[in-house]
Amino acid sequence: MVGEGVLLECLQNNEVSEVLSISRKSCGIKNPKLKELLVSDFTKLQDFENDIKGHNACFYCAGISSTGMAEEKYHYITFDITIAFAKALLQANPDIVFCFVSGRSTDSTEQGKTMWARVKGKTENALKEIPFKSEYNFRPAGMLPFPEQKNAKAIYKFIVKLIRLFAPASVLTLSEVGKAMINVVKKNYHQNILEVKDIKALAQ
Numbered sequence: 001m002v003g004e005g006v007l008l009e010c011l012q013n014n015e016v017s018e019v020l021s022i023s024r025k026s027c028g029i030k031n032p033k034l035k036e037l038l039v040s041d042f043t044k045l046q047d048f049e050n051d052i053k054g055h056n057a058c059f060y061c062a063g064i065s066s067t068g069m070a071e072e073k074y075h076y077i078t079f080d081i082t083i084a085f086a087k088a089l090l091q092a093n094p095d096i097v098f099c100f101v102s103g104r105s106t107d108s109t110e111q112g113k114t115m116w117a118r119v120k121g122k123t124e125n126a127l128k129e130i131p132f133k134s135e136y137n138f139r140p141a142g143m144l145p146f147p148e149q150k151n152a153k154a155i156y157k158f159i160v161k162l163i164r165l166f167a168p169a170s171v172l173t174l175s176e177v178g179k180a181m182i183n184v185v186k187k188n189y190h191q192n193i194l195e196v197k198d199i200k201a202l203a204q
Helices: 002-012 043-046 071-092 115-129 154-166 175-186 195-203
Strands: 020-024 036-037 057-060 095-100 134-138 143-144 171-173
Touching: 002 020, 002 036, 002 154, 002 175, 020 171, 020 175, 036 134, 036 175, 043 071, 057 071, 057 195, 071 115, 095 175, 115 134, 143 175, 154 175, 171 175, 171 195
Parallel strands: 020 036, 057 095, 095 134, 143 171
Antiparallel strands: none
């Protein structure tokens, strides 16, 4: 859902000239700005070095819910795949800015009781050590999708709209997330961890 929303913002945003979508299956969107690269195994992105050259930024929105998942599998998907992908991307694009979608309440200490938060924190910390031009960790909470999004469940949209009634400061639109990513590449930011308030500010 997040990747689809960020992609839609990039395609309609005049600051973005070209988008390469790297995924396991086609997004089903046709746009003159958009090129797709289908990769079945993200840990082998280095095999596509010539295809991924020439980009200014990566908006890494891949991920999965930890619900009902063993820590070992969640760690592999969230940490191992992300770090392998990031290193291959840097090899092809030495001056790239990397934006990682993490989550609110991510645990930077890697010592907390919540499994997903520890793993996300470990991933953020590892990405920070990779020598990108800049690296930012986005920690959104509730996110409202674009009306035309396909990968957004009705129950999720209902819950987020309900949260917005009582805690509007906790809810972002995916358009805001996309705009903030684009703007942080253009303008930089004074810290590499972006909470909801930072994302909202950068989206302006």
